Amino acid sequence: MKRSVKAMTTGLSSVQITEKYLSFFRARNHLELMSSPLAVPGNSTSFIIAGMQPLLPYLRGEQLPPAPRLTALQRCLRTDDVDMVGTNDYKFSGFHMLGNWSIGNYGKHEVIEMALDLLLNVFGLDLGRLWVTVFTGDPRLHLGLDEEAVAGWLRVGFPPERIVPLGRDDNFWTTGGPGPSGPCSEIFVDRGPAYGCGSAECRPGCSCGRFFEIWNLVFMEYDLLADGSIVPLPQRNIDTGMGLERIAMVLQGTGSAFAIDLFQAARERLQMLAPGSDRLDKTREEHAYKVIVDHMRAVLMAVLAGVEPGRDGSRSVIRRLVRRAARQGRILGIDEQFLSSLLLPLAQAHGSLLTMEEHERVPTVERIVAREERMFARVLTSGLKFLLQLEPKADGQVAGEELFRLSAEKGFPADLAAEVLMERGLSVDWSGYQRSVEEHRRVSRLSAEKHFRRG
Numbered sequence: 001m002k003r004s005v006k007a008m009t010t011g012l013s014s015v016q017i018t019e020k021y022l023s024f025f026r027a028r029n030h031l032e033l034m035s036s037p038l039a040v041p042g043n044s045t046s047f048i049i050a051g052m053q054p055l056l057p058y059l060r061g062e063q064l065p066p067a068p069r070l071t072a073l074q075r076c077l078r079t080d081d082v083d084m085v086g087t088n089d090y091k092f093s094g095f096h097m098l099g100n101w102s103i104g105n106y107g108k109h110e111v112i113e114m115a116l117d118l119l120l121n122v123f124g125l126d127l128g129r130l131w132v133t134v135f136t137g138d139p140r141l142h143l144g145l146d147e148e149a150v151a152g153w154l155r156v157g158f159p160p161e162r163i164v165p166l167g168r169d170d171n172f173w174t175t176g177g178p179g180p181s182g183p184c185s186e187i188f189v190d191r192g193p194a195y196g197c198g199s200a201e202c203r204p205g206c207s208c209g210r211f212f213e214i215w216n217l218v219f220m221e222y223d224l225l226a227d228g229s230i231v232p233l234p235q236r237n238i239d240t241g242m243g244l245e246r247i248a249m250v251l252q253g254t255g256s257a258f259a260i261d262l263f264q265a266a267r268e269r270l271q272m273l274a275p276g277s278d279r280l281d282k283t284r285e286e287h288a289y290k291v292i293v294d295h296m297r298a299v300l301m302a303v304l305a306g307v308e309p310g311r312d313g314s315r316s317v318i319r320r321l322v323r324r325a326a327r328q329g330r331i332l333g334i335d336e337q338f339l340s341s342l343l344l345p346l347a348q349a350h351g352s353l354l355t356m357e358e359h360e361r362v363p364t365v366e367r368i369v370a371r372e373e374r375m376f377a378r379v380l381t382s383g384l385k386f387l388l389q390l391e392p393k394a395d396g397q398v399a400g401e402e403l404f405r406l407s408a409e410k411g412f413p414a415d416l417a418a419e420v421l422m423e424r425g426l427s428v429d430w431s432g433y434q435r436s437v438e439e440h441r442r443v444s445r446l447s448a449e450k451h452f453r454r455g
């Protein structure tokens with residue numbers, strides 16, 4: 001089964017996939033936009049988290065777009081659920097989104113036709129492996145089945161039994177709050193029964209992961225109001241997003257997005273540093289590999305965008321990624337500093353996805369990361385030792401005061417400590433931790449007041 005899946009793939013590199021996607025849409029009158037900076041200008045805490053984010057002013061009708069049809073490759077960084085990285089084959093903190101957009105120009109039928117044309121005739125995917133979902137409707141929104149989307153898929157010859165209607169959670173796209181919204185149609189690849197749950201009901205929407213989403217076509221045509229109702233937007237837009245790492249996993253037949261061309265050299269470097277041992281469970285080892293390559297690629301992208309690891313705002317997010325990766329290195333048994341040595345293999349594998357100027361700046365990023373890792377190394381060693389010696393209470397909880405001491409006195413992050421303890425099957429008494437934080441604040445405030453009175 002696995003072999004036939006492999007034979008179907010075309011083995012396009014990530015750079016080739018990107019070029020083919022963008023040139024396909026350029027040839028169909030889309031203007032290619034440069035990737036926007038990863039760090040949101042004028043906002044010290046935010047990164048670009050979705051491919052369409054830089055285009056929101058056009059999609060909302062607040063700004064006139066440079067053209068009604070747009071396409072781009074956008075770098076994104078999402079760190080709110082960073083602890084999910086490593087738990088499956090495709091979750092990243094940093095990633096690339098390919099997209100094409102219509103600002104009040106083409107409609108559902110045209111985007112569906114173009115999408116299928118690209119997947120079958122440019123990427124060489126087999127129609128027999130594809131499934132799609134459409135919005136089934138929702139009485140609270142006064143919307144029924146998205147029949148226009150169904151008709152669009154049938155018109156291009158998509159088999160009706162593989163068009164799956166799903167509800168609001170899966171197929172009604174919003175920004176997470178009031179704003180532009182609309183039904184969507186997602187395209188899935190069947191990874192084969194080996195990845196499935198075996199249920200006769202297994203289809204897109206099943207949690208087993210057999211059906212792998214590669215492209216979301218969002219029909220952005222409503223404004224979601226604060227009261228939860230919708231009104232039509234002045235113009236009907238199309239917003240699509242295809243995760244580059246996800247489509248590369250499918251087209252390269254790797255079974256894991258962490259095994260695609262972009263990460264191969266960094267993985268080989270890691271394997272050289274930590275040849276593996278029988279002592280370490282393979283799942284645990286694989287988890288560590290994933291976290292390290294994901295985090296270091298994200299750090300590379302962020303530092304190239306001018307966000308260095310540091311104390312506050314978005315800089316602290318990058319510091320956290322470096323520290324988490326450093327700790328995973330210890331799990332693999334790497335005691336020396338190693339993180340900065342992964343940056344060049346990562347950058348080289350990204351080829352023209354990085355600009356010439358960015359490639360030239362890699363040595364600077366290496367120095368920044370090496371300094372950060374060096375600063376943290378001693379804290380990491382002593383903190384891990386401290387955590388190993390911690391005795392839990394009878395209920396398996398560790399006193400929050402202990403964790404506070406570790407973070408306040410040694411500088412070992414509490415969330416990282418909690419993660420280490422969780423792996424030992426222990427939990428943290430967070431209310432005790434919070435009390436310690438408040439007590440510490442009260443004492444610092446008192447001493448500051450005293451200081452001022454004296455002054």
Ligand SMILES: [Zn+2]
Nearest residue numbers: 197202206208
């Ligand atoms: Zn299933």
